[in-house]
Amino acid sequence: MIEPASEAARAATPHAIRRPGPGLWAVRQPLNQRARLLAGTLAFAIPFLLWCAISYVPFLWHPLVLVKDAGDTSVPGTYAYLDVGQRVERDVFEARNRQLASAGKQIATGERVNPIYLQAPHEVGRALYTAFTTAPERAGDSWLHESLLQSCKVIFWGFFWSALLGVPLGILAGTFSLVSRLFEPFVDFVRYMPAPVFGALAVTIFGLADEPKIAIIFVGTFFQMVLVVANTTRSVEAPLLHAAQTLGASNRQLLWHVVIPSALPRLFRDMRILIGWAWTYLVVAELIGEKSGLSAFIYQQQRYRHFDNVYAAIIIIGFIGFVTDQVLAALGRYMFPWESGNTALSRLARGVRRVLPARLGFAGTA
Amino acid sequence: MAYSDQLQLPSYLDHPPEIAARIEELRTQPLVMSVEGLTREFEGASTPVLALSDVSFEIRRREFISVIGPSGCGKSTLVRILAGLDYPTSGVARLDGKPVTGPGADRGMVFQGYTLFPWLTVKKNVMFGLKMKGVASSRAERTALEWLDLVGLADFAEHYPAQLSGGMKQRVAIARALANEPRILLMDEPFGALDAQTRASMQAHLLRIWERVDVTVLFITHDLDEAVYLSDRIVVLGARPGRILEIIDVPVNRPRVSDQFLSAHFLATKKRLEELINHPETFEKQGSGKITAAA
Numbered sequence: 113m114i115e116p117a118s119e120a121a122r123a124a125t126p127h128a129i130r131r132p133g134p135g136l137w138a139v140r141q142p143l144n145q146r147a148r149l150l151a152g153t154l155a156f157a158i159p160f161l162l163w164c165a166i167s168y169v170p171f172l173w174h175p176l177v178l179v180k181d182a183g184d185t186s187v188p189g190t191y192a193y194l195d196v197g198q199r200v201e202r203d204v205f206e207a208r209n210r211q212l213a214s215a216g217k218q219i220a221t222g223e224r225v226n227p228i229y230l231q232a233p234h235e236v237g238r239a240l241y242t243a244f245t246t247a248p249e250r251a252g253d254s255w256l257h258e259s260l261l262q263s264c265k266v267i268f269w270g271f272f273w274s275a276l277l278g279v280p281l282g283i284l285a286g287t288f289s290l291v292s293r294l295f296e297p298f299v300d301f302v303r304y305m306p307a308p309v310f311g312a313l314a315v316t317i318f319g320l321a322d323e324p325k326i327a328i329i330f331v332g333t334f335f336q337m338v339l340v341v342a343n344t345t346r347s348v349e350a351p352l353l354h355a356a357q358t359l360g361a362s363n364r365q366l367l368w369h370v371v372i373p374s375a376l377p378r379l380f381r382d383m384r385i386l387i388g389w390a391w392t393y394l395v396v397a398e399l400i401g402e403k404s405g406l407s408a409f410i411y412q413q414q415r416y417r418h419f420d421n422v423y424a425a426i427i428i429i430g431f432i433g434f435v436t437d438q439v440l441a442a443l444g445r446y447m448f449p450w451e452s453g454n455t456a457l458s459r460l461a462r463g464v465r466r467v468l469p470a471r472l473g474f475a476g477t478a
Numbered sequence: 479m480a481y482s483d484q485l486q487l488p489s490y491l492d493h494p495p496e497i498a499a500r501i502e503e504l505r506t507q508p509l510v511m512s513v514e515g516l517t518r519e520f521e522g523a524s525t526p527v528l529a530l531s532d533v534s535f536e537i538r539r540r541e542f543i544s545v546i547g548p549s550g551c552g553k554s555t556l557v558r559i560l561a562g563l564d565y566p567t568s569g570v571a572r573l574d575g576k577p578v579t580g581p582g583a584d585r586g587m588v589f590q591g592y593t594l595f596p597w598l599t600v601k602k603n604v605m606f607g608l609k610m611k612g613v614a615s616s617r618a619e620r621t622a623l624e625w626l627d628l629v630g631l632a633d634f635a636e637h638y639p640a641q642l643s644g645g646m647k648q649r650v651a652i653a654r655a656l657a658n659e660p661r662i663l664l665m666d667e668p669f670g671a672l673d674a675q676t677r678a679s680m681q682a683h684l685l686r687i688w689e690r691v692d693v694t695v696l697f698i699t700h701d702l703d704e705a706v707y708l709s710d711r712i713v714v715l716g717a718r719p720g721r722i723l724e725i726i727d728v729p730v731n732r733p734r735v736s737d738q739f740l741s742a743h744f745l746a747t748k749k750r751l752e753e754l755i756n757h758p759e760t761f762e763k764q765g766s767g768k769i770t771a772a773a
Contacts (some may be wrong), residue, residue: 175621179656264588279646349590351591351593352585352593352595353591354561354563354581354589355587355589355593355595355651356606356610357562357563357580357581358561358562358563358581358582358583358587358655358664359583359586359606359607359654359655359658360582360583360611360658361606361610362610362611365610369610370595371607372627373595373596373597373598374596374597376597377597431518431740448597449637449638450596450597450638450640451596
C-alpha cells in the first residue's frame with residue numbers, strides 16, 4: 113500500500129486489502145482459499161473437458177466412420193460387406209467409395225465417429241440415470257442398484273472382518289516385540305501371495321455365494337493391514353511412552369492410555385487407504401464363483417456392448433469411493449479434534465465468523 | 479589474561495555466613511536420593527563407550543541440585559537412569575534407600591521435548607498420573623485445576639497442547655509431574671528448546687513453584703547462568719567418560735532474583751563452572767588440589 117487506507121475506505125472495499133501471500137509456486141506453502149477451490153475444480157474439469165473435446169470435436173480423433181448409407185450394395189468388392197450402422201476404419205470406408213465411384217454407382221455416406229468403447233459425456237450422463245431404470249437384458253440378472261448393494265455388502269463384511277482381527281493384532285505387534293516376532297514374519301510371507309490365487313480354494317471351502325468373495329477381500333486386506341497397523345503403532349513417539357511411565361503408567365496402561373489414543377488418528381488414516389484396496393480386490397472377488405455385484409454388471413454390459421453403462425458403473429464406483437473417503441475424513445476431523453486444532457470452540461468461532469458480514473473486519477483473520 | 483581476572487571476584491568457596499548456615503541446614507535434611515558409583519557403558523561400534531564412570535552424590539530433601547556438563551558428558555544418561563528409563567552397568571541409584579529398578583510415579587520427570595499427550599486437554603494431561611493411580615475423576619480434576627492454577631494456566635484447562643506456546647507446554651508438563659506428588663522432580667534440560675526470554679521467565683517461574691511446593695529437584699542443564707541461578711548445589715560432569723569434576727555449593731542468597739546475575743558471588747561461581755567445563759584438561763593439571771579442597 114502506498115498510502116494508508118482509512119478505516120472507512122477499508123470497510124467500504126473489503127477486498128481491496130491484499131495481504132501478500134505465498135505465490136502459486138511457493139514450495140510447500142498452502143494455497144490461498146480461492147486458488148485451492150479453483151485448482152480443486154480444475155482437477156475434475158480438465159479430464160472432463162479433454163473427454164468432451166475428444167468426443168465432440170470431429171477432427172480430434174474420430175478414427176472410424178459410422179455408415180449411414182451403404183451406397184449401392186450390388187457392386188462386388190473386398191469391402192462389399194459395408195452396411196448401415198457399422199463402424200469401419202476410415203481407410204476401408206474410403207476404399208469402398210473409390211470402388212463404388214469407379215463403378216459409377218451411388219457412394220456410401222457416413223460420419224466420423226469414435227470407437228464404441230469411447231462414449232461421449234452426454235451418453236454416459238444419460239446412462240448414469242437409465243442404467244438404474246433399465247431392466248436387465250436377461251431375466252434373473254441384477255438391476256444396477258441391486259448389483260451396487262451387493263458390492264457394498266461384500267466390501268463391508270470383507271473389510272469388517274479384516275479390521276476386526278487385523279487392527280488389534282497390528283496394535284499388539286506394534287506394541288509388544290514378542291507379538292511382533294510371533295506373527296509378523298508369517299504375515300509378511302503370506303502378504304506376497306496375491307489374494308486372487310486363493311479364489312479356487314475360497315470357492316471350494318465357502319461355496320458359490322458371498323462367502324468366498326468376502327474371504328478374498330479379507331485375505332487381500334488383512335495381511336497388509338496387520339503390517340501397516342503395526343508400523344503405524346510403532347511410530348508412536350517414545351518420549352510420550354517415557355513420560356507416561358514416569359507418571360506411573362503400567363505396561364497395560366501404556367497400551368490403553370498412550371499407544372492406542374496416540375496411534376488412533378493415524379490408524380484411521382490407514383483404514384481410509386486400505387478401504388481403497390478392498391475395492392481393488394472386490395473386482396477380482398466378484399468374478400470368482402458366481403459372478404455378482406458391480407463387476408458382474410460391468411461384465412454383462414460389456415458383452416452387450418453397452419459401454420455407456422460400463423462407464424456409468426465405473427464412475428459410480430469412483431463416486432462411492434470418493435464420498436466414503438470424504439465422509440471418513442470429516443469423521444476423522446470430528447473424532448480427533450486435537451489433530452487439526454479443530455476443537456469444538458474453534459469450530460464454533462469459525463462458524464460465527466462465516467455468518468458475520470465481512471465488513472466487520474473478521475474476514476482478514478480467517 | 480582473562481577479563482574476569484580484572485574483576486575483584488571473591489572465591490566461589492568463600493561462603494557468606496547466611497549461605498554457610500543454609501548449606502549446613504540442607505546437610506541435616508533427610509536423604510531423598512543417593513547415587514552410588516553409577517557406571518554406564520554403551521555398546522560402541524568397536525569398543526564399548528563409557529558414558530558414566532563411577533558417579534556418586536547425594537540429594538537431600540528440598541534441595542535444588544543441578545547437573546551441568548558439556549555435551550556428551552552423560553548427564554541425560556544419568557537422569558534417565560535415575561528415572562528408571564535406563565539402567566546402570568554397575569552401581570545403584572536409591573530413592574529413600576530402595577534401589578531404582580524401573581520408572582515409577584515417585585520420580586516425576588520433565589523432558590526437554592514436549593511430551594504432553596496431544597489427544598488430551600491440558601487438564602486431562604495433568605490428571606493423567608492420578609488416573610493411572612486410580613484416583614477418582616472428580617478428585618483428580620480438582621487436584622489438576624489446583625496445579626494448573628499454581629503454574630498460572632487455569633484458563634487453559636480445556637485447551638489442547640497444540641494450542642499452547644512452548645513455555646506454556648513446559649509449565650503444564652511441570653504441573654503434570656508435580657500433581658503426582660513425586661519424591662523428586664527430575665528435569666532434563668526442560669527449557670533447552672525455549673527462546674532466551676521465555677527461558678528466563680520459566681526459570682523465575684520454576685523457582686516460585688519450588689519455593690511454594692515441598693519438592694526436591696534434580697535439574698539437568700548445559701547453561702551456566704541457569705545452573706547458578708536455580709541451584710543450591712551444582713554437580714559438574716566432565717566428558718568422555720562422564721565423571722564428576724566437582725560439586726559446588728552455590729554461594730548466592732535465596733530467594734533468587736535476576737539482579738543476582740551480576741553479583742560477585744554469582745560471577746565467581748560462574749567463572750569456576752566455565753573453567754571446569756571449557757578447560758577441563760588445563761584445570762585438572764593445574765588445579766587438581768582445588769578439587770580436593772572443594773570436596
